Amino acid sequence: MKMKKFLAVISAALLVISTLSACSMSGSVEVETEFKVEEVTEKEGTTTVAGKTFVVKTNDGSGLNLRSGAGTEYDVITTIADGHTVQIINQQGSWANVTYGTYTGWVNMDYLNETTTVAPIVETTAPSGATSSPENPDTQSGGYLYSYAGFNPAEITINDSSWNLTLLNRHYTLPEGYVPQLSEAVRGSGVYLDYRVAPHYQEMYDAALQDGITLTPNSGYRSYQTQKTNFENKINYYVSQGYDRVTATQNASRVVLLPGTSEHNAGFAMDIGWVTEDFENSPAFAWLMENAQDYGFILRYPESEDKQAITEIIYEPWHWRYVGVDAAKEIKASGQVLEEYLGVR
Incomplete structure (x- = not known):
C-alpha cells in the first residue's frame, strides 16, 4: 500500500513537471502554482445531529x-x-x-x-414578544446571581432541632459555601446523602430488597457548583431554542432548581432509578408510593397541576425527600406537599 502511494505521488509530480515544461515551450507565462486541498474534516462543534x-x-x-x-x-x-x-x-x-x-x-x-423515537421537548417554540435580557447577567445588580430573571431567594440556615423539615425551593437558598456532613446512602454505591438521612435510605433500600425491589440510588448530594452547572446547561438549552436569557432562566427553573435552592444541595433528597417520567411505571415507584413514608421519605414533586403550582417544579416521580417518619406519614395521609404542610411558600 505504501509503495502504491509513493508511485502515485511520483506520477503526479512527473505530470506537473511535464505540464510546466509544455507551458514554457509554448510561451505561456500564466501558470497556476498554488494547490488547494479541500477541507473535508467535520468542524468541531457541528450541530448536524442537533434535535435528534x-x-x-x-x-x-x-x-x-x-x-x-x-x-x-x-x-x-x-x-x-x-x-x-x-x-x-x-x-x-x-x-x-x-x-x-x-x-x-x-x-x-x-x-x-x-432512534426514530421523538423525545418530548417542553416549550420548544420561542414565544413572541419575549422580554429582552442582559448580555452578561452575572454582572447585573440585585445581589443574587439570577436576580435578572426575578429570583431573589432568602438565605437560610439549617436548624439542628428541625433540620429534617428545612424548606428549600426557589424562595429559600442555602449559603453558597454550605457543605453537609455526608455518608454513603447505600454501601458501595458511591452516592451520598446528609449523614442523618443516609441510614434511613439504607434501611428503606434493604427493606425493598426483601420484597425483590431495587431502589437504585441515582443522585443524592450535589455541590453548589454542580447544581449551578446543571442549571446553566438547562438555560443554554432554552436559549438554543430561541428564548431570550430571562425567559430561558425562568423556564429552566421549573425543571432544575437554582443553585443553593435544591434539596440535593442539602443532601436531603435522592433521585431513585432513572430521571424520566416513565419511572412511575416501575415496580420501584409502586413500592415507594406504598412504603416510603414508613422510612421518612415523601414524593416531593407530585403530578397534579395544583401541586405543581405550589412547588413550582414539574412532576418528578424519581425525586424522594426525607422529612422524618412522623411528618412523612402525615404528609402522605393529607395529600399535601411540603410547602402546604409547613404553611409557607
Missing part, C-alpha cells in the same frame, strides 16, 4: 455517564441506563451536549444509537 433522539447502548450494560463537560475529566452528573433516550443539543467532536429528563450535560457519542 438517540438511545443509550453500552458494551457491558453498565449505563452511560452524563458529565458536566465534554470529556472524562469532568464530573459525572448522573448515569443513564441502557435503553434510555437522550436528545442532542449540539456536538463537539465525539461528545454530545444532550438533555436527559431534567438533566443537561455531555455524553460520549460512541455509546449512542440513533
